[in-house]
Amino acid sequence: MTPRMKSKKPADPRRALCLAGALIGLSVALSACKHSTDVVTTAAVPDDYRQRHPIAVQEADRSIVVFVGRGRGGLSASQRADVMYLGQTWMREGTGIISIDVPVNTPNARAAEDSLREIQATLAAAGVPPRATNVRQYRPEDPRHMAAIRLNYPKISAVAGPCGLWPEDLGPSINNRSYFENKPYYNFGCSNQRNLAAMVDNPSDLVQPRPETPAFAPRRGVAFDKYRKGISTATTYSESEKAKLSDTGK
Numbered sequence: 001m002t003p004r005m006k007s008k009k010p011a012d013p014r015r016a017l018c019l020a021g022a023l024i025g026l027s028v029a030l031s032a033c034k035h036s037t038d039v040v041t042t043a044a045v046p047d048d049y050r051q052r053h054p055i056a057v058q059e060a061d062r063s064i065v066v067f068v069g070r071g072r073g074g075l076s077a078s079q080r081a082d083v084m085y086l087g088q089t090w091m092r093e094g095t096g097i098i099s100i101d102v103p104v105n106t107p108n109a110r111a112a113e114d115s116l117r118e119i120q121a122t123l124a125a126a127g128v129p130p131r132a133t134n135v136r137q138y139r140p141e142d143p144r145h146m147a148a149i150r151l152n153y154p155k156i157s158a159v160a161g162p163c164g165l166w167p168e169d170l171g172p173s174i175n176n177r178s179y180f181e182n183k184p185y186y187n188f189g190c191s192n193q194r195n196l197a198a199m200v201d202n203p204s205d206l207v208q209p210r211p212e213t214p215a216f217a218p219r220r221g222v223a224f225d226k227y228r229k230g231i232s233t234a235t236t237y238s239e240s241e242k243a244k245l246s247d248t249g250k
Contacts, residue, residue, distance in 0.1 A: 049189025055160045055196065057203045059095060062086070063152030066115060070107040073114025075122070083119050086151055087126025096154040097134050098123065103147030104137045112149055119149065158197040158206060163190035 046052045064082050066075065075083065090098055100119065102112050116135065123133060140147045167186055168176045178185065200206060223233045 047183055049184065049193065052186070053160055053190040053193045055158050055193055055206055057156060057158055057207065059154050060157035060159065061152045062089065062155050063150060066119065066149040066151070067146060068108050068112045068115045068149060070111055073111040075115055075118050080122055083122045083151070084126050087123040087128045090153050091127050093155045094153045095156060097132050098128065098151060098153045100133060100135045101138050101150040102135060103140060105139055106147040108147055115149060156203050158200050158203040160193040160197040161190060163187060163194055
């Protein structure tokens with residue numbers, strides 16, 4: 001008598017389909033978890049470097065340091081020029097008082113007091129009123145550093161940066177989508193923006209144009225009179241011919 005063979009039950013196609021769908025969904029979820037941070041970071045970075053590294057107008061400090069030895073009070077010629085320039089620039093751009101920090105309980109404290117009096121006199125000569133200065137005493141934290149007199153005041157300044165941030169590779173990689181989309185790297189244009197912010201004399205020029213100054217009426221009248229008569233309005237100088245080295249081009 002032959003033993004009976006057990007029939008194998010066919011697999012349920014719906015169950016296999018559900019299992020395959022679950023595996024695909026899990027792999028998609030895992031891949032999304034792996035790359036979601038990079039996609040959000042890349043999408044949040046503007047393409048224009050002026051928006052990626054904007055120049056901000058804010059208040060910052062302008063400061064100088066006056067080193068004072070222990071055996072001599074007063075200012076040297078270069079230090080006097082530094083203090084005078086600080087007072088003149090404060091008259092033009094200062095938005096607060098000038099703080100003068102003087103060291104105490106140091107070997108050069110006596111000489112610093114003598115230098116302070118000359119600093120105050122120099123600032124007064126530059127046009128700074130006495131009420132616009134504030135003298136503060138401080139004790140240096142590190143005795144190895146020479147205690148100096150520090151002057152600073154707040155002013156409106158333009159700043160940009162910081163530069164040197166590299167959140168992604170410059171070359172081709174799986175996480176760097178900017179490379180394959182031919183987009184500028186993150187740090188592109190930062191140094192240009194930072195240099196422009198440092199060079200601008202009046203930060204308000206970055207926000208709005210300056211108004212025109214009144215025209216010089218006498219000179220404008222002479223130019224209009226020449227124009228009416230059909231004469232050239234170009235300005236000529238008799239001394240210009242004396243500066244020429246040759247007559248080439250005549």
